[in-house]
Amino acid sequence: MTCPSIRELEAMASGTLPEEIEAHLESCARCRARMEHVQRNEALMAELAGMRRGDLLDAFDAPPEQPIEITGYRLVSELHRGGQGVIHKAVHESSHRDVAIKTLLSGRHATERQRRRFEREVELVARLRHPGIVTLYDSGVDEAGRPWLAMEYIRGERLDRAVERLRGQPDWIRRTVDLMAQVCEAVNHAHQRGIIHRDLKPANILVEGTSKARVLDFGVAKTFGQGARPDATMTSEFVGTLAYAAPEQVSGDPDQIDIRTDVYAIGAMLYELLTATSTIDVTGSVADVVRAITREDAPRASSIAPEIGRELDAILERALRKERESRYQTAGELGEDLRRFLAGEPIEARRDQSTYLIRKLVRRHRTPVALGAIAVVLLVLVVVVMSVLYSKATTAERDARRQRERAVEHLAFYRDLFDAVDPDVARGRDNTLVRELLDEAAVSIQDRFADDPDTEREIRTLIGRTYLRLAELDRAAAQLDRAATLAPDDDVDQALGELRLAQERFDEAERLLRGVVEARTDDPLGQLEAIGTLGVVEWRRGDFDQAAILLRQAAEQREALLGPSHLETIRARVRLAAFVKDHPDENGPADEWDALLDALDHDSLAEHPLRFTILNDVGVWFASLGEYGRAEGLLRESLDGRMRLRETPPLVAESQTNLANTLIRLGAFDEAQHLLEDAIETKVRYYGETHSLVASSITSLALFHYQQGRLDEASAMLRRALLIYVAQHNVERVFDMRTNLAAMLVLQDRNQEALVEVDEALSWGIEHLGDDSHRLAPALNHRARILLELGRLEEAEADARHAIRVLVAYHGDHYRYVGIVHQSLGAILLAQERPADALAALDHAVEIIDDLANGEVERHSVRVTRAEALVALERFDEARPILEEAARVFDEADATRQME
Structure with missing residues (x-):
């Protein structure tokens, strides 16, 4: 059976596995390892999701609550009820002072851990004497066996509600920042006494009036430093509130939590108060929330609320860093930066x-x-x-x-x-x-x-x-x-030359770059930089002979100065190889790529990231030639190297996609499917579902279906990719997808639909790229072929000649796709009963394709069309050996595919 995807494994991990899946896991080591990873994640998610639920169930299972009676206090009203405790407003009878009394909800039926935590809160709050922390007055156990503590009664409201009332006032941001600076000072006081709060959130901060913040509820606090006692937290247990939790809080390791965890929570609160938006989306599954906490950065605050400004952006960005060592190291440091902001002084962030x-x-x-x-x-x-x-x-x-x-x-x-x-x-x-x-x-x-x-x-x-x-x-x-x-400066002129090249202002680019060459007579490497760029100018301008001279000079002289394995030499070689790929000289592109691969074998480059980038590129090039076996080896080495170096997942996904494309051509569909699924999952996670890089892998899925004859599925994938490119307004890729869709419809004998699609493509392309763009050539060639099938021969000829004209203007005459369009033109001229003209076009096609073909099948396909022209001219003796040789090549190719 086909290996299940990660999403399917996640779904299966929470239930009973079907028998066929269990059997597959026994035989597939890769899927077994993936399932074990999913199950470990699920265990952590269950722990996170279940912690508070477990506490609530304890409360529901407890016997009916007895009335609370505490000697010396008269309860007035209930203020708040949570999962573990209830808080009442009360009056101390002897002093007539208002107090707040917190009792453990489960009373004598509380678990040992609940009791220890409550007693710990009493002990810790008793240590703290700060105007920003609620004061503890008394504690004990009532007649029903319930632990209780009496603390200062705060006449105020929770932080988020207080700020909501401030919002919209002219100075609301400054007043909010002032409140959070007070929180920092209070929390810093606790830290100096060895106490980490671990559950800082707006509900645990009260505001008196609109100007004085008070921190409360140290029920899940942790101690550290000399004399610290173990707390009631078990390994893998989550303590806190996910919306304000730092990455280390969801790691499952309590030892990772320190005072910087509270710094993160303060940053998360300030972000939420200023933007009215959480730093993470807490509406998804617990797994999604944890993934966001550990991997995703919050949007810049000022992008949500522009009035926040860059300085608060910087403070928030530093407080919310995923790595503890990169945040403010103490709450005091964060508070000081907030005070600097309020004073108009330069901030450390x-x-x-x-x-x-x-x-x-x-x-x-x-x-x-x-x-x-x-x-x-x-x-x-x-x-x-x-x-x-x-x-x-x-x-x-x-x-x-x-x-x-x-x-x-x-x-x-x-x-x-x-x-x-x-x-x-x-x-x-x-x-x-x-x-x-x-x-x-x-x-x-x-x-x-x-x-x-x-x-x-x-x-x-x-x-x-x-x-x-x-x-x-x-x-x-x-x-x-x-x-x-x-x-005047030659560095500026070099940069301007590169800019003018990108702007296709070739004469200006040449003038600037030749000036750089003259100015850098005492800087040979600087001269070669300009010479190499000049080579690209001539390449783009169509002077291919001059381009070859300049690009080869830049590469060979760099090699003479720096050696073959120097990075600058390799970059110059890459550019030369890319040119020779389209415009081969006496060496040919394969020789250039081979020389490049030899240079990469140097010890200094064995684990260099550039090595694996070039291996990827060379592998793609060999695949484009139809040399899929060699391409597979290079692409596997690139993928293995990038994974070994722990390159960014999108880079690994690029290698996975390219290797998958080659494996599809080789008929290794199962492995290709796994690679594409992993690549798409990675790209979606990093970029979202509507990113152009996701569309590129979806296009590979279209190839996957096409190679297996599933043309409807392939068309569906192309349309899905097209929608993404349209949303991204990626002009060239929209054009390519429409052209590919037209080709797919031709394969399904849906020529009228194909004509509509290719007309859409050309309309889009001409509007955005211009009537003379070489990028139009594939669509023009497809349209010419469709019109040939529909018998509209004059239009077909016009399209083919248009395609040849734009290609030759950009690439020159000796270019592979020029040969392919000449083959189309020859077929059209044959249909017009002009065999002599057709033969001339096909002779030119054979001359080009013999040099540049992607394999023997393409080479002999052109020769077969030429043989048809010979037959039409009654030159049967010339046509016969061509057709016989082509039949042998096609039979061998079919046999090879069947064996694979």
Whole structure:
């Protein structure tokens, strides 16, 4: 049977397994391990979900409650009733003082753990004397055997209700922050006395009037430090409230909980009070909630309530970090930063934020291709934040001098970091945070370096280059154009040359880059950077001979200077191999990829993330040639390496998807299905169900169904992917999906429907890409083939010639798909009874496809069409051997598929 998915295993884990599943688990080690993992998670979820329920059942099972009578006190009214205790307002008869009396709900029938916790609360609260913590007056046991404690009666309301009444007033945010600063001071007092609250939430904080916060309910508190006694918490038991729980609270290990757990809860409360939204969605299953607590960051608070501002954003972001060591280390530190905010002073969270973000982003994007962007972002943040946001702290003259000193130091450090890593932005990664930080830095830098144009130029250049690698061309242009006005600089010209290339302003790009080559006569590596970019300019402009010369020069001279296994050499080789793939020279693309793979065998690259990225790319390329066996080996090595390095799950999912595509071609459908299910599950978890990366894996599922002859299912998958791309307004992929849908309909002999679909694709493509875009060629070729089947031959010929024209303008004449469209044109001309014209078109197709075909089947398919033209011209002796050889190749291919 087919292995069940993770979701199916989760569903089965809570009930009795069907017999066939049990039998499958016995024989499948992979599924057995997955089930064990699911069951461990389910056990924790049950513990979390059941804790409070167990306490409530204890209360329901208890005998009827006897009236509460406590000597010396007169009960007035019930204030609150919870799962374990009840609180009454009472009067101390001798002093006539109002008090609050808490009694254990189960009384003498309480469990031993419940009693220990109640007694512990009495002991702990007795230690605390602080204006922000409720005061304990007395304690004891009543005649019914119920433990009780008498404490200060607070005339107020719970925190969230008090803030709700403040909301909308002109100073409500400041007054809310002041209340939370008081909470920090009270909690810090408890921490200094060895007590962790563990259940801080609005219901456990009362506000007198609208200005004084009081912390209460230490019923589940934990002690630490010298003299601490073990509490009543068992391993794997959850204590607290999920909406305010820190990641370590749901880890199942009480030893992970410390004072920073309370810091997180205070941050979660402040976030909720300011945004009226919880940091996590608590409406789903417990498993979903725990997953959110441990993995998902809350949206930036100001994105929900813009009036909150960046400084409170920074404070909240630091308080709510998943890693304890990255938060405020004490409640006192958090309270001090809140006081600084209220006083208009520079806050520590902004000073710390840049260092933290680089660590966080590096963890998320472990490969070096992401580090370039991160280094730039942090360079900007350190320079701008440290040299701008603290301008309030000192006089303008002294601060300006310190700004420049800091700028120079951090500029040098992060420039070194930037130069040391791959500058390409990671493919398929969520760069939202990078974009937000760049946007903030770009705004903050305005007019801040009037006295230091050199520093401003370097910062703007780095911001601009990073925008460029994020494909934010307008934002890149704003930074780089401004940098170019500050002073002549070849680094700026290099970046501007890259920008003009991206903008397809090729003449300007060439002028700038040739100027860089001339300016860097004493910097050979800098010259080669410009020469390599010039090669891409010529490639894009269509001068393929010149492009080959420049790209090969950049690669070979880098190798001579740095060696074959240096990262810069490998990057240049990758670019050359990509060019030769489309425009082969005497070496051919396979030779280039082989040389690249040889270079990757160097010991220094054995576990380098770039190695596994390149193995992935080369594997995909061999798959595109139909060399699926070789592709499988490379893609497996890439996937294994990324998993071994614990790369980010989306990167692993990329490798899983590519390997699955190859396995589908090899007929290994079961393994391919597992890989695709895991990849889609990962991408949905990280990006949501409507992300383009999810759609790419759904497209692979379409291939999965197509290869097994399930054309309806394949079409359904393509339509699902299409809807995602439309929602994302991904122009090129919408066009591709519509084109693929048309091809699928042709295979089902639904030519009229296919024509409607391909017309939609072309309408969309021409509107968004232009009538002369090379991207139109596949749709034009499909339409020509459909019109051929429908007998509309003149229209078909026009489409085929349109496709050839746009392809040759972009790729040149010797390009694989040019050969494929010439084959279509030949078939159309044959149908028009123009065999001589058809033969000319097909001769050209054979010339191209013989060099560039994806395997023997494609090569002989073109030759068969050419043989039809020879037959039409009555050149039977020439046609016969072509058809005989093609029949042999097709038979062998069929036999191979059956064996697989």
